[in-house]
Amino acid sequence: MNQRDIARIAGVSTATVSRVINKTGNVAQETYKKVLRVIEDQGYVPDTIAKSLRMRQTKTIGFVIPDIGNPFFPEVLKGVESVCVEYGYNIILGNTNEDVRTEKAVVRNLRQQRVDGLLMILVDESGATLRWGLKGSESRLPIVFIDRHIEGFQYDSVIIDNEGGAFQATDYLLQLGHTRIAIIHGPENMTPGGGRLRGYLQAMRARGVEVVSDYVKEGDFRTRSGYELARHLMSLPTPPTAIFGGNNLMTMGIFEALRDMGVRIPDQVSLVGFDDFLLAAYLTPPLTVVDRPMSDMGRIATELLISRIENRDQTAVRKVVLPTKLRVRQSCRELR
Amino acid sequence: MNQRDIARIAGVSTATVSRVINKTGNVAQETYKKVLRVIEDQGYVPDTIAKSLRMRQTKTIGFVIPDIGNPFFPEVLKGVESVCVEYGYNIILGNTNEDVRTEKAVVRNLRQQRVDGLLMILVDESGATLRWGLKGSESRLPIVFIDRHIEGFQYDSVIIDNEGGAFQATDYLLQLGHTRIAIIHGPENMTPGGGRLRGYLQAMRARGVEVVSDYVKEGDFRTRSGYELARHLMSLPTPPTAIFGGNNLMTMGIFEALRDMGVRIPDQVSLVGFDDFLLAAYLTPPLTVVDRPMSDMGRIATELLISRIENRDQTAVRKVVLPTKLRVRQSCRELR
């Protein structure tokens, strides 16, 4: 059942059917109703594929993420989805498994699917993914980066104030009297990893507290690395009195390690995490964390992307930085 | 840059280019290489939209879910995604917000997008969604239901043994000596709600324990209803000694309520949840739950769907029932 069938049954031309469906151009009241009735009767639904081909736009955006399993993902997706529904866009998912090769393939695939725009939480911040994946596409595909900022590309990004958030958390611990503060941060060459580390360092220096290199550990943003590095930290001759976890997963690993080692929070060691997550408030003790507006990131990024797609926003490249918020709960104690 | 451009540059016809890309039909070694070089040079990527139109298949499946926010979702998605990658299918998301009207619209939209098949976690088990959403589509769209079974439709479903799982959990509590066992179950007219309730009732009766109607509460699968019903239960003149939570979200609500009321788990009340979730193992105490293989459900459902799409599976309608597993942790105590 296609447009031509409807046209035939209604005794009009396909052009008229099209005009009725899209409310474009003039069509007589009577004809309008007649066509609509036939459409309704037949349960006809226009073929989006054909329309996309003709219109050269698919009303679809690609959402590229590194790991479906990270609790971060559904949060962001929630924001993305709500805006997409509002503007009538569909979402095609692209999971990269934190792997650069896969990432390239995903970008290619999405481009091949003729998505109207791309929302990306990139793994490869070097830009190689993009250069290769986008090679040969004449029309500049609108892209908005989420949680990453990539220098040297004329694309928008929506990120959070990693430095500020880490500064805030560290300073909070310092205020409580801690000086032996450890950090398990993410990869230094990635936006969230490096930024949070810098915030930590700045806070320490601002208060004139010496940074002990043994207390500064680089993880890979996964639970396991948090677990192992925390065990390592607590086995030090002089263990830290507080640990700052660089993201949700690593913080969970830290929590688990402390529990397994029988280290009590916050009596023996204070814990602050980055990322609020469902878990944090339910743990015992409830975790103090740097909260970042994940759903908002998704929402704002999508708004931005769609406004680029629809050419409503012609301004220069935007870098939106969202603020974080320290949620004080019960995982830190005052030292005196 | 399209096929015609490549053909022109390579000095061949579009048919040859197509043959090279799809490795269909014969083409001379030399020509093959030449065309491939041009494609590479130009960064040409075939247009999937045009291909889809011509081939009448999109290599895309729609995944309809009721709530992105439910931890259940990413788990299932993980399984779905892995299979889709394997077979080269894309996923378009459809969030229904647990709303029947939205659900209808989503099905329509997905059909309009010409997805090759549908994976559905339905809200409306009456079938009205399908009847309306699919009206007028001549070619039978392959569909696999996840976590729901709908009578009267010739579609496959992949569900879990709700009755068995609930029986197991209830029986476990009975074995520990509990008799005042409450259940907060989901909507009775839904597969997981009704099934789990039945399993509970069967277990009680099997051991000859009277079912107290005050202890049987129907929630809506959301956190809040678990919270409120748990508060209600514990305010009863004779409160239960054990509560069985009908799904992950409601169990969390129950947990929260008990914490807020200062009721100690498992000393004062034992708690068993349905669904394992990241949280469960991290809570204090770690929760005993009925675990169900969510990722497997996604995987198996997708395998089934794709085999239907590609006509590899011509057998009658399948109803796959996956077993559950009781994960005993520390939220239940023996009564004596």
Add this chain to the structure above:
DNA sequence: GTTTATAATGTAAACGCATACACGAATTTC
């Protein structure tokens, strides 16, 4: 009542691809 503007509709081409069919060249068959 003729001209002119406007509304209503139809005709046909194009979007980028796969493929049926056609055709000449090369190869095999006897």
Add this chain to the structure above:
DNA sequence: GAAATTCGTGTATGCGTTTACATTATAAAC
């Protein structure tokens, strides 16, 4: 060496839309 087969390639059509352009019917203007 003629007939039959296979190989390599091109031409042209159609998938279901939208839309520029053409055409006819209707209303407005004088």
